[in-house]
Amino acid sequence: MGTPLEPRDAQAEEVVDRLMEEYPDSTISLRYSNRLELLIAVILSAQCTDERVNKETEHLFAKYDGPEDYASVDEEELAEDLNSITYYNSKAGYIKSSARDIIEKHDGEVPDTMDELTELSGVGRKTANVVLQHGHDVVEGIVVDTHVQRISRRLGLTEEKRPEAIEPDLMEIVPEDVWQQYTHLLIDHGRATCTARNPDCDDCVLADICPSEKGDSDIDLASGEAW
DNA sequence: CTCCCGATAT
DNA sequence: ATATCAGGAG
Numbered sequence: 001m002g003t004p005l006e007p008r009d010a011q012a013e014e015v016v017d018r019l020m021e022e023y024p025d026s027t028i029s030l031r032y033s034n035r036l037e038l039l040i041a042v043i044l045s046a047q048c049t050d051e052r053v054n055k056e057t058e059h060l061f062a063k064y065d066g067p068e069d070y071a072s073v074d075e076e077e078l079a080e081d082l083n084s085i086t087y088y089n090s091k092a093g094y095i096k097s098s099a100r101d102i103i104e105k106h107d108g109e110v111p112d113t114m115d116e117l118t119e120l121s122g123v124g125r126k127t128a129n130v131v132l133q134h135g136h137d138v139v140e141g142i143v144v145d146t147h148v149q150r151i152s153r154r155l156g157l158t159e160e161k162r163p164e165a166i167e168p169d170l171m172e173i174v175p176e177d178v179w180q181q182y183t184h185l186l187i188d189h190g191r192a193t194c195t196a197r198n199p200d201c202d203d204c205v206l207a208d209i210c211p212s213e214k215g216d217s218d219i220d221l222a223s224g225e226a227w
Numbered sequence: 228c229t230c231c232c233g234a235t236a237t
Numbered sequence: 238a239t240a241t242c243a244g245g246a247g
Contacts, residue, residue, distance in 0.1 A: 030243075046244035052234065053243090086242075087231045094245085124245050145243040163244085187243060196241060197237070 011209065012157055012173040018205050019185035026184040028134055030054065035110040035135040036102070037061055040070075042130045043094050043122045047146075048086040056085055067108055070099035094122025112136040126163065133180050142170050143183040147190030154194065154212040 032038040079092035098120040117128035132138040144163040
């Protein structure tokens with residue numbers, strides 16, 4: 001005898017079911033061939049499209065190999081290699097600093113705990129969760145990026161605004177075995193249909209269960225969502 | 228809170 | 238011209 005599903009729980013399960021049907025092969029779109037490359041790709045992906053990150057890392061990963069290469073390169077040279085990525089000066093510093101720490105504090109290996117990862121420069125909870133999930137097969141949270149934040153709120157799955165508050169809120173209603181899938185599904189849906197600026201509600205498989213759907217005047221502009 | 232900051236879509 | 242892109246540091 002299970003307790004009846006709360007509305008938010010049922011909403012979450014319905015969202016996951018429908019999106020899994022819509023995006024059956026949904027998975028990480030960053031390209032990498034080892035944990036260090038994964039870490040670097042995710043650091044670079046902050047406020048930048050994965051498509052552009054993949055285009056740049058193709059050259060980057062051919063030029064640089066282990067953490068020693070990133071730790072020893074001149075920071076300005078590394079920044080030039082990243083000059084079509086958002087915030088390339090900051091990210092060059094993050095990567096160089098993280099590579100040094102990986103060599104000096106972690107025996108050349110990318111750490112496998114949340115605390116150790118978030119101590120690295122340029123690595124917050126979102127980046128650490130991605131590296132844990134895809135680099136170490138450790139799922140201890142839900143990756144909350146800009147798409148997960150925006151769409152979870154539009155669907156009424158959370159009313160929290162900050163990613164640090166949204167994550168534990170979602171962890172209570174999304175079944176644990178689909179925490180990793182949940183992020184990929186919302187990212188795919190965010191890119192294809194539920195875009196930030198001009199969501200295509202007419203072609204959305206969630207329209208009938210979405211409180212923000214165009215034409216429904218119940219919630220729409222509430223709480224500062226651009227809608 | 229501000230700053231970082233190029234490429235792309237609208 | 239402007240908003241947005243797998244955020245994080247100070």
